[in-house]
Amino acid sequence: MQRRLFLAGGGALAGLGLWRARGWAAERLGLDPSADFALTGQLTQGGWARGKAPADTRQLTFNGRQVRLAADGAFLIAFDRDSGPRGELLAELRDGGSSRGGFAISPRAWQIERIPLGPRPGTPPNEEYARRRAAETARINAARAIDHQVDGWRQKFIYPAFGRISGRFGSQRIYNGTPGSYHSGMDIATGSSGTPFVAPADGVVILAAAESFSLEGRLLMIDHGMGLNSAFLHCSSHAVKEGDTVRQGQFIGRVGATGRATGPHLHWSIKWREARLDPLLFVGPMPG
Numbered sequence: 001m002q003r004r005l006f007l008a009g010g011g012a013l014a015g016l017g018l019w020r021a022r023g024w025a026a027e028r029l030g031l032d033p034s035a036d037f038a039l040t041g042q043l044t045q046g047g048w049a050r051g052k053a054p055a056d057t058r059q060l061t062f063n064g065r066q067v068r069l070a071a072d073g074a075f076l077i078a079f080d081r082d083s084g085p086r087g088e089l090l091a092e093l094r095d096g097g098s099s100r101g102g103f104a105i106s107p108r109a110w111q112i113e114r115i116p117l118g119p120r121p122g123t124p125p126n127e128e129y130a131r132r133r134a135a136e137t138a139r140i141n142a143a144r145a146i147d148h149q150v151d152g153w154r155q156k157f158i159y160p161a162f163g164r165i166s167g168r169f170g171s172q173r174i175y176n177g178t179p180g181s182y183h184s185g186m187d188i189a190t191g192s193s194g195t196p197f198v199a200p201a202d203g204v205v206i207l208a209a210a211e212s213f214s215l216e217g218r219l220l221m222i223d224h225g226m227g228l229n230s231a232f233l234h235c236s237s238h239a240v241k242e243g244d245t246v247r248q249g250q251f252i253g254r255v256g257a258t259g260r261a262t263g264p265h266l267h268w269s270i271k272w273r274e275a276r277l278d279p280l281l282f283v284g285p286m287p288g
């Protein structure tokens with residue numbers, strides 16, 4: 001038995017209202033709304049959606065991978081910057097049936113800058129640097145691997161700091177035809193080092209580096225639950241420590257220029273599992 005998928009995707013950037021899409025194939029139209037998915041969010045590259053699985057769901061998968069369900073049947077899925085154009089949800093029901101729905105993930109037009117020169121020379125290969133970098137990425141990956149029972153993922157996110165957006169998520173430079181890595185977060189320039197910033201949503205501090213990482217500088221990471229986490233780069237200091245529970249709006253650190261940064265700014269990135277997401281799609285346009 002197959003059942004329906006209801007979709008309501010918002011266009012946060014334009015502040016558009018909700019719309020409904022019929023991307024589902026149904027053998028049978030259930031009249032019981034508890035038998036259907038509900039899905040709302042930003043159904044686009046770098047976006048996310050929160051949903052509710054049918055009441056009697058035993059297991060849920062998104063594009064073939066299992067998704068965790070909260071006790072009330074709520075779940076979160078998100079779409080990488082380079083995500084393909086389709087999403088598929090499949091709920092296997094306790095009665096042996098299933099509920100399936102497909103939807104479109106709209107492409108984005110990323111800001112691409114073409115530079116008619118070769119790539120900037122990076123750090124020359126150096127054994128000591130490679131060792132140090134490997135230890136840093138291992139720490140970041142270990143921090144992300146731990147799942148905490150927190151509900152920040154259910155909240156409407158807020159800006160951690162206000163200022164000029166000096167770097168957009170997804171933007172990319174192409175050096176003489178060779179693409180550089182794209183910008184993985186949103187840069188907020190607050191004008192000076194030391195500006196306090198706050199938690200965009202509830203969570204648990206999973207990494208608060210006392211020493212400066214090579215690229216990220218003093219890195220702070222918050223787990224918002226369900227595989228969703230925020231990272232704050234280049235901090236001058238942290239106001240919280242690993243293991244701390246933080247509330248949305250709580251002061252957690254100060255903006256700086258540690259690591260690879262040309263000036264003081266807060267680089268805020270969001271990931272769901274391996275998917276890199278656009279913070280702008282969680283908070284909407286910068287006020288003022």
Ligand SMILES: [Zn+2]
Pocket residue numbers: 167183185186187267268
């Ligand atoms: Zn940045």
